[in-house]
Amino acid sequence: MISVEEALARILAEITPLNAMQVPLSEACGLVLAQDIVAQEDIPPFANSAMDGFALLSHDSQPQHGQPSRLRITGGVAAGYVADHAVEEGTTMRIMTGAPLPPGADSVIQVELTRSEGPDSEWVEILEAVPPGNNIRPAGEDMRRGQTVLRQGSEVGPWEIGVLATLGWPTIPVIQQPHVAILGTGDEVIDVDEPLRPGKIRNSNSYLLEAAVRQAGAVPHRLGVAHDTVESLREKFTEAVRYNLIITSGGVSVGDFDLVKNIMAEQGQINFWRINMRPGKPVAFGHIGGVPLLGLPGNPVSAAVTFELFGRPVIRKMMGHTRLVRPQVDVIVEDGVSDRAMRRHYVRARVEWRDGHFVAHTTGNQGSNIMTSLLNANALVIVPEGGVEVRPGDTAKAMMLDWPEE
C-alpha cells in the first residue's frame, strides 16, 4: 500500500498543463491566465472628478476681502464628454463624478461647499478654499501603462474579468479547459432510466463524476459503460483517447475480473495501486495512447472520494493552476467517529462555522457501500492512519469541499 500523498505526487508528476489559447472575455471566468497581463494604458485614462461639483483654479477658491470667491460658470462637463473650452481665472465649470477635468482647472470643489441659484445659475460662490488636486483622480491612479496587473497562473474570476474589460482585453490568453472522458465499467451497471433487474445496479458513477468534473472546471464527456468484453472495452478506449484525460470507474480492484486491467495494460502503461485510505483503496493511473488515465474504484462512495483526492488536482494542474489541493481547516467533530480504521479514513461530514470555530457532524454510517453518507456533506474529516480514535468533541483536520451559505 502507498500513502495518499505518494499516490498524488506520482500522478501529478505525470501531468502537465494544457496549451494556451485565446478565449472571449465572457468565457474566461474560472480559467487560468497563460501570460501576465500588462496594462497598455493608464487607468483612469484621464484625470477626472471624484465628486459632483465645480472645476476651478484652486487659487480662485480663496476668499476675496473676507467674502466667498464668486466665479462665473462657463459650462459643464458630464461623464463621457470633454469640455469644449478651458477654465480660466475667475471662471468655473460644473463637473460630474467621473467626468474629465477641463483644461486649465487644477481642482474640484464639491457642490455642497458652494452656493448658486440652481442649475441655470451663471454664478457660483465658493464657500471654502481648496488645494490643488482636490477631488481629482489623476490619470493612472488605478493602473499605470506598463504595469503588470495580473500574473500568469492566476485564476480569472468575475472581478478580474472587470479589470480585463477596463483594460480593453476582448479576448484573454488562458490555459485550455480540459475535456475529460468518463467511462464506467461492469456488466452489473445499467443506465439510470432502466428498471432494476436482478443483480444489476444503476450507473451512478458516470453522472456523479460528470458533475464533479464540471465543478472542478473541466468539460465532461460521458461515454457510457463498457461491458466486460474485450471488444466493448477496446471500443470505449478508442473513443476515450480523443480527450485530454480519461477517468474510469470500476475494474481496478484486486478482486475484479482482470479484463479491464488487461485491456488497460494492453493499450498503454497503467499502474495499479492499493492506497492506504478508506474508502477507496484501489486506484489505477497511467497513460493510454498518450492520454492520462485515472482509474477509480467502482464503488460510488470510493469513486466520489478518490475523485476529490486525485481527479480534481489532476484537472486543476491541467488547467494551469498551481494550488491544487482543497483547503484544510481544523474542526471540532461534535459526534466523533465511532468506527475505527487502520487505513486513513476520510469521513464524510457537514462542517459549519459557529462561535469562532468550525464544527463538524458526520453524515451517519460511514460504510463504503452507504451512498447516503455522501448526502449534504461539504467536508471530509481526516482520521489519521492506525486506528486513531476521534471522540465526540475532539479536533481533527477536515478537507473542505464547499462552504455553506448562512
Next chain:
Amino acid sequence: MISVEEALARILAEITPLNAMQVPLSEACGLVLAQDIVAQEDIPPFANSAMDGFALLSHDSQPQHGQPSRLRITGGVAAGYVADHAVEEGTTMRIMTGAPLPPGADSVIQVELTRSEGPDSEWVEILEAVPPGNNIRPAGEDMRRGQTVLRQGSEVGPWEIGVLATLGWPTIPVIQQPHVAILGTGDEVIDVDEPLRPGKIRNSNSYLLEAAVRQAGAVPHRLGVAHDTVESLREKFTEAVRYNLIITSGGVSVGDFDLVKNIMAEQGQINFWRINMRPGKPVAFGHIGGVPLLGLPGNPVSAAVTFELFGRPVIRKMMGHTRLVRPQVDVIVEDGVSDRAMRRHYVRARVEWRDGHFVAHTTGNQGSNIMTSLLNANALVIVPEGGVEVRPGDTAKAMMLDWPEE
C-alpha cells in the same frame, strides 16, 4: 441612509422562488430540489456480498471433528449476474464483491480464510467458522423504499447526483434557473473592444456582472449599454423585461442625470436608496413590468461589492435556496485598515487559513475608484459603521467569497 441589512430585507421580501421544472439529471447540479426525493426501491435492491469469497450456509463453516469443513464448489456468481441454482448443505459458490447472494446461502467467507486448489478447484476448505449474515450487505441497508432521501430546498451537488442516479431519477424536479438581464447605462461607457476616446471608459460592469451572475447560479444575458436618451433606455427596458431579473449599473446615484431614474420610475415602481456602506452607497430596487430590478452603482468597485451583498442573495432566493448570504468568519487583519470610514466599510482582502485561524491581507488602496483593489480578493473584511479603527493584528468579521486551494 438605510443599513445593508434593512436594504437586503426589503429587497428579499419582494422576491419569490421561480417555478419548478424537470431537468435531465446531468443538468441538475447546482440547482435546488423542488420536492422531497423518496426512494422507490430498496438500495441495494438485493442482499449482496461485501467481499470476494464463498457463499455458504453458516453452519457449514463449523469444523468437523477438529478438521476444517470441506465444501463442494457448485459454481460462481459475479457482480451483475444471479446464481442459476441454490447453495445447499455441503456446497458453496464463489462470489464476487457486490454480487447477489445466491438462494440458500446465509453467509459469505472471504477468500483469505479459505484454501482451495485455484480457480478451477471443485472443493474448498473453510478455515474459520462464520456467523449468519457475515460479509452480507442486506437489501435496503443504504436506502429503504419509502424513505425520504433528500429534502425539498436542498442543493443538488455531484454527490447528490450520484444518489439520484442510483435511485433511477433520469429527470429531477428543481426550481428553474433564473435568467438575468444585465444592462449598463451611461454615455461615457464604450465596449471592451473599442479604443479609448477622450472622456470614455470601457464597459467593465456588464462583463463583471455576467461572470458573477453565472457564478451565483443563474444565466446572464448581457444587453449592452443604454445611452442617456429616453429612446435608448425604453428600448433596453422593453428587452430586459423578458427575463426573470434585471440588473442595471449606473444611473442611480444622487449626482447622476435623472434620466435613468425617470425612465425607471416611468416604467415601474422603483425605490432609490442611500445605503450606509462603502463602497457602493446608491442602490435602486423595485419592479418594471412585474420583473424585479436591482440598480447597482456605476462605479465598478461599488457594482462588484453591491452585487455580492444584494444581487447574489436575490438570485439564490429565486433559485429556491433558503440560505442566501455568504458565510462570515473571524479573521486576523494582518495589515489593518488604514483609512477609516463612517459608513460600514467592505474592505477587499485575501484570506487564508494559517496555524489554526484565518488571516487577512487587504488588497491595497481601498478607494472606490481603485479597481485593482478587486484583484485576487476572496473576502470582504467588514469594518463596522462609525469610523472604527482596525489596527494590524486586530480581529474582524469577513464575508468569504471564495476559499483558496492550498
